[in-house]
Amino acid sequence: MQDLQHLRPDHDEFLVARLAADDLVGHEAGAANALTTECPACAQLLADLRAIASATATLPATRRPRDFRLTRADAVRLQPVGWRRFVARFGAPELSFTRPLAMGLTTLGIAGLLLASLPAGFGLGAGASPEAAGGAYSAAAPDASGIRDLASSPAIVMAPSVPPAAAESSPASGDASGATKSTGAPDQGAQALSGSPTPAELATPGPAAIAPLSEAGGGPSPLVVLSVVLLVAGLGLGGLRRVARRLA
Amino acid sequence: MEDPRSSAAVDDPVRRRDLALIERARAGDLDAFNDLVGLYQDQLFALVARMVPDRDQASDAVQEAFFSAYRNLATFRGGSVKSWLSRICVNAAMDAQRARRRRPVQPYPEFEDESWQPPAGEDADPERQVVIAERSRALAVALAQIGEDQRNAIVLFDIQGFDYVEIARMTGVSLGTVKSRIHRGRLALRALLADRMELFCG
Numbered sequence: 001m002q003d004l005q006h007l008r009p010d011h012d013e014f015l016v017a018r019l020a021a022d023d024l025v026g027h028e029a030g031a032a033n034a035l036t037t038e039c040p041a042c043a044q045l046l047a048d049l050r051a052i053a054s055a056t057a058t059l060p061a062t063r064r065p066r067d068f069r070l071t072r073a074d075a076v077r078l079q080p081v082g083w084r085r086f087v088a089r090f091g092a093p094e095l096s097f098t099r100p101l102a103m104g105l106t107t108l109g110i111a112g113l114l115l116a117s118l119p120a121g122f123g124l125g126a127g128a129s130p131e132a133a134g135g136a137y138s139a140a141a142p143d144a145s146g147i148r149d150l151a152s153s154p155a156i157v158m159a160p161s162v163p164p165a166a167a168e169s170s171p172a173s174g175d176a177s178g179a180t181k182s183t184g185a186p187d188q189g190a191q192a193l194s195g196s197p198t199p200a201e202l203a204t205p206g207p208a209a210i211a212p213l214s215e216a217g218g219g220p221s222p223l224v225v226l227s228v229v230l231l232v233a234g235l236g237l238g239g240l241r242r243v244a245r246r247l248a
Numbered sequence: 249m250e251d252p253r254s255s256a257a258v259d260d261p262v263r264r265r266d267l268a269l270i271e272r273a274r275a276g277d278l279d280a281f282n283d284l285v286g287l288y289q290d291q292l293f294a295l296v297a298r299m300v301p302d303r304d305q306a307s308d309a310v311q312e313a314f315f316s317a318y319r320n321l322a323t324f325r326g327g328s329v330k331s332w333l334s335r336i337c338v339n340a341a342m343d344a345q346r347a348r349r350r351r352p353v354q355p356y357p358e359f360e361d362e363s364w365q366p367p368a369g370e371d372a373d374p375e376r377q378v379v380i381a382e383r384s385r386a387l388a389v390a391l392a393q394i395g396e397d398q399r400n401a402i403v404l405f406d407i408q409g410f411d412y413v414e415i416a417r418m419t420g421v422s423l424g425t426v427k428s429r430i431h432r433g434r435l436a437l438r439a440l441l442a443d444r445m446e447l448f449c450g
Binding site: 013014017018020021023045048049051052053055056057059060061062064065066067068069070072074075078079092 | 278281282285286289290291293294297298303306307310311314315318319322323383384387388391402406407409427430431432434435437438441445448449
């Protein structure tokens with residue numbers, strides 16, 4: 001058989017195949033007709049494709065080797081009864097909405113549990129509320145005005161915490177640096193004397209400030225309960241659909 | 249969508265018959281379902297046998313398809329029962345093709361004997377019958393050798409007579425893909441039959 005590519009540089013077998021199937025209109029049909037008119041190999045290809053299509057359509061049917069009718073035993077086996085019948089309903093097209101519903105419920109449940117596990121400091125935890133956050137901080141932190149009072153009180157201004165030996169050896173420099181330092185941030189030693197928390201302690205919320213998954217009363221928070229319910233419902237619905245498809 | 253229970257909406261007597269049988273089958277009448285099987289099992293086996301060249305696997309696929317149809321009678325939403333059954337059979341055939349890929353068997357043993365061929369008519373010209381038989385064999389072998397997607401499209405279009413839209417729905421691809429598979433499948437057949445094209449002339 002001739003190599004069709006050698007006859008014309010723009011020979012397009014696929015175009016000829018589309019022409020053979022009468023799938024061309026407009027300028028494409030014109031181009032294909034021109035191709036088959038001018039190129040003998042293309043014309044032969046067209047004729048061959050049409051002959052093959054015609055022969056395929058009249059291909060004799062293969063004889064079936066047996067009868068495919070169902071027996072009574074097959075019917076009993078194939079029709080679900082009892083709990084299988086109930087579960088099989090979830091695979092019906094009418095209930096196809098249960099799939100996205102199951103995914104949505106599961107997602108909401110997981111999201112709720114994640115939110116419930118966040119610390120109250122983020123304002124999103126289960127026990128978090130503006131009052132609770134403020135109260136937690138107020139329990140751990142002193143009044144800010146109290147800090148300023150301490151800093152400005154002349155009785156509290158004193159030398160920085162230096163080893164006693166160093167302080168004794170250079171009292172003049174210690175006094176100057178102490179005076180300089182006393183005008184800055186509150187002295188940690190002064191605060192320690194007054195019993196107020198240090199800035200380091202203020203930076204880290206204490207255990208009371210972290211909202212637990214359970215409320216102060218001892219039971220799980222509503223968000224947790226709701227999230228678990230949604231998660232179980234979503235997973236349950238998804239599981240029912242999976243079993244229904246297996247039964248089908 | 250038309251109501252399958254409204255026979256007034258169905259003018260075609262064949263479709264009316266099929267819909268009535270489906271309704272009875274849904275109500276639990278096994279004989280009605282078996283009547284449907286009897287009407288379409290030859291055609292559907294021929295469809296699957298072209299898609300799955302192994303006769304035993306094709307037979308199993310068709311049986312499984314009818315089991316599936318009976319189990320899922322509730323999923324029939326109206327329209328052509330033949331198309332619905334064909335769709336189930338096509339899915340079963342594609343499952344069998346996937347299984348064949350995983351466990352390759354001896355290729356095309358069914359072509360080594362003639363028992364799968366339908367008998368010749370009584371008035372047939374013997375010489376003509378030999379040519380036709382040889383052409384059918386060559387075409388069947390070539391059809392089994394091209395790609396599965398192309399073969400499925402050609403079988404559904406040329407042999408079963410479904411249109412592009414129905415084939416696209418059955419196989420889950422676009423209209424353009426269906427056409428492309430048919431055209432390229434025919435080109436592939438022609439390449440395989442290049443030295444035997446004299447059987448197709450006249």
